């Protein structure tokens with residue numbers, strides 16, 4: 449594993465290229481990750497998906513009354529530039545589809561907050577044929593804010609907790625989407641039908657992030673080869689096997 | 690009964706055979722009529738009494754008599770009385786004519802009723818799914834559709850039964866289905 453990286457330097461000075469040993473390297477990595485996590489936790493952009501009733505509590509949270517900008521949290525208009533996906537309540541099957549498309553467009557690391565009892569276990573809409581019951585079956589959730597609906601103070605508290613989790617490097621639920629993609633895709637297919645797919649090649653992303661595990665592919669992703677070969681071309685032969 | 694009715698409305702209703710007044714107040718009129726007479730009633734109301742506004746079509750599923758009740762709510766800015774016209778159609782085959790040619794907004798109401806109750810409207814411009822585009826089950830507003838069973842078999846959820854709830858249930862309280 450030890451490879452010398454040649455350094456172009458003034459030939460007159462004698463700077464040899466030093467090879468850090470593994471322990472040192474992982475230590476270095478830890479320090480850098482720690483700094484990165486800290487910086488990251490101080491500047492977060494939220495994308496709020498406001499189809500649930502809890503959305504009405506967000507304006508005071510974000511604007512001058514409770515002012516989440518104090519915490520470094522600002523609203524963002526597009527998924528590709530946001531860190532946090534805030535789901536403010538019940539999701540119908542139809543909106544869940546859009547949420548998944550949105551979630552997959554966000555760049556990692558990304559955090560999902562489920563706000564209100566509806567995202568936790570169906571809440572007041574448990575009896576409804578149209579709404580999903582548990583958000584975490586379809587995408588990894590970092591944090592739930594309980595309440596129906598949670599007060600702005602509770603949301604603020606949730607933000608603080610998330611900031612703390614990110615700072616400590618514990619908010620890593622997004623990695624689970626790559627590790628367990630087959631499970632998530634299976635749950636999505638159970639609602640949308642076997643031909644459900646998104647334009648995102650999650651399996652290739654998992655490889656890219658080195659988050660590929662044996663649970664990333666499975667019987668559900670095998671269906672992608674059949675219905676979504678346009679999007680997952682690279683993995684097709686592999687999936688069919 | 691029809692003495693207090695504005696003359697223009699009374700003249701419309703005189704032309705429709707087998708029309709029954711079910712309820713009548715100053716601003717509301719509820720009439721029941723035979724399904725085949727409904728388009729004629731709508732035409733007459735629109736043409737003579739200024740009923741330009743079809744504010745809604747609602748549907749009721751009556752499992753006992755195996756019928757659908759369709760209610761057409763109409764409003765006139767001149768007469769200022771809401772007319773609700775009730776008709777009953779058999780559940781099988783569950784077909785009725787569209788009134789799209791009389792009131793264009795009917796297209797949306799009919800499309801909605803079609804996906805929620807399965808009533809087919811002949812002549813309606815679009816009977817494609819409207820709201821339930823990710824739906825594989827039966828029309829969900831039918832009385833025979835059990836939302837509870839559907840939820841149990843379709844969605845993943847967690848059984849939640851904390852100790853404090855058990856205590857309440859032991860005393861006869863708790864969640865009532």
Ligand code: SF4
Nearest residue numbers: 537564565566596597
């Ligand atoms: S948890 Fe309550 S406030 Fe939030 S979406 Fe559900 S019903 Fe509405």
